[in-house]
Amino acid sequence: MNSVNRRIFTSTAAGTVAGLTAGWLVGKYRSTSDVPEINQFPRVSWQMQTFLSDSVKNTILYDAPEKVCTLVENMTGGRFKITLERTGETQEILTKVSAGDIQCGYSGIYYSTPTYRPLFFGCAIPFGLNLQEQIAWLNYKKNPNDELTYIQSIYKDKLKLNIIPFLAGTTGSQMGGWFKEKVTSINDLKGKVMRIPGLGAEVLQKLGMTTHDQLGSISVSDAVDRLQTGKFSSVEWTGPYDDMQLDLHKAAKFYYYPGWWEPSTTFDVQVNIDAWKKLPP
Template sequence: MKRRKFVTQAGIGTASATVLAACTQSSGPAVDATSLPRIDWRMATSWPPSLDTIYGGAKTISRRVSEMTDGRFTITPYAAGELVPALQVLDAVQSGSVECGHSASYYYIGKNSALGFATAMPFGLNAQQQNAWLYEGGGLEAMQNIYADFNVINFPAGNTGTQMGGWFKQEVKTLSDLNGLKMRIPGLGGKIMSALGVNVQVLPGSEVFLALERGAIDAAEWVGPYDDKKLGLHEAARYYYYPGWWEPSATLDVFVNRSQWDRLPTEYQEVFKAATVEANTTMLAQYDTLNQQALAELIEGGTILTAYSQEIMTEAKKVAFELYEQNARENSTFKEVYENWNAFREAVYRWNSINELSFAQFSYGGE
């Protein structure tokens, strides 16, 4: 593909999908890069390599960028702890000690509570709805405006789909059963659990099993059956709860140091954006494929699959929206994003209650 023919509409959204399809079908690079510079970047991540699906988002971006530039633009991903600790990826990218990073925005809500919208909001949007809001509903623009304050530009680069509700050593049937429980759960979900009496812990994935197995915590959530099985969480707790109401989907982001981004040739920027779209859609497809088999294996092995009680779900939702209203009063940025997000949520819920929910209720319930 000649440089002059490189499709400049590879921005996030429908155009990106078109470019991505063309690049995927091509056996050669997406750009004639011989006149472009050689660039080598490092990508810090929040994930251990053993979690091949979530760490795979970083690898997908790196591989596709290299392939589409004939190896002139290379990105090397690093596991959590190799360059920086798992929960300090944003700080490293902001400072410029690494050019880019792959992480979850809700790890950094202490910097700005509105960053939670980029990953997942309790009782919020599923993966399809989240992508619609980010790509077409103004969500990504809102997030990039916030990240500009950190000298960073972000792009969606993976999604886990709706997550599970975590592993517990004992049953939790009522709200009182949560009181004093020590649980690993990050983000706004953690704040809600804290309001329900849980002693919340925030740990990187690599530390969750040992903490649960040794009794430092009583419960833990990570992602879903495939990753949880890899971490061995089923060996440390028997009760597997659902749904993960705090993460009806979870978008992973790639952070890029804004100064480094601005130095990239436009062609490389467009390739990078297209690669993030591929990572975003591919990860979700992988999780939906792998989780079904992993869950069956867990149940066969003795895992007790249990739904959260209506009492817990109802109170958690109540607390969630009280927290949103409080954050909106205290943080003007959160208020602005929340109003846009909530209006989109209400509208897409109305639509999906007609098309998606009616189909699911009939089809999943059997004839």
């Protein structure tokens, strides 16, 4: 049989979630493997943590990290298992993965501490790239022979993080959020409170808004509750289907598009480099 590379399994499954490339690899793996060969592979067990807690259980995005874990297990005949923990953490996952406390995490990098702001270019930038451009950018290498993509090298070389990230999902262009009151000008935003992450939050702060990260650790479900009670003026999540699963359409009646702060949001599986290197060839 052809040589099977477990690292390719992980990066491809992470990079496509349930996409065509992962499906192609699974089909190729099954067609070129037999059970005795598979059983010769060593068993690998990893732990993954994600910011997607049970508070967003009914959304499409909620399923993404579990799909990665399932694809990896299926493509390795059950020999490589990743146990998923839905901790609901946002800023600590990157630190834990880099320190080796866990082997990998699933997160949007803009949910991490502002210390790592350069990495936001690997997730969502206001008025940034469209989906196709974003994927091309994340796969860009300065030199085709480089081991790492450019964004992967920023993690390792520029920020000294012991992490290698892999694209693991995208929402495409997002909506601009649900508002309690109609917005007709920038002045209508002043003094209002909104749930919004990343650089988009910093822009809106400049326009006079208060964003949820300025108020401490507030989950999406807490933000929805605050929108319903009038403590928040606006909440944004992703798009119509997932937003409606959170009952945002019941809490506010004005829905705006586009979410210019997230024109092509992408999410990563962030892997500890030492754990990555220990994977058998």
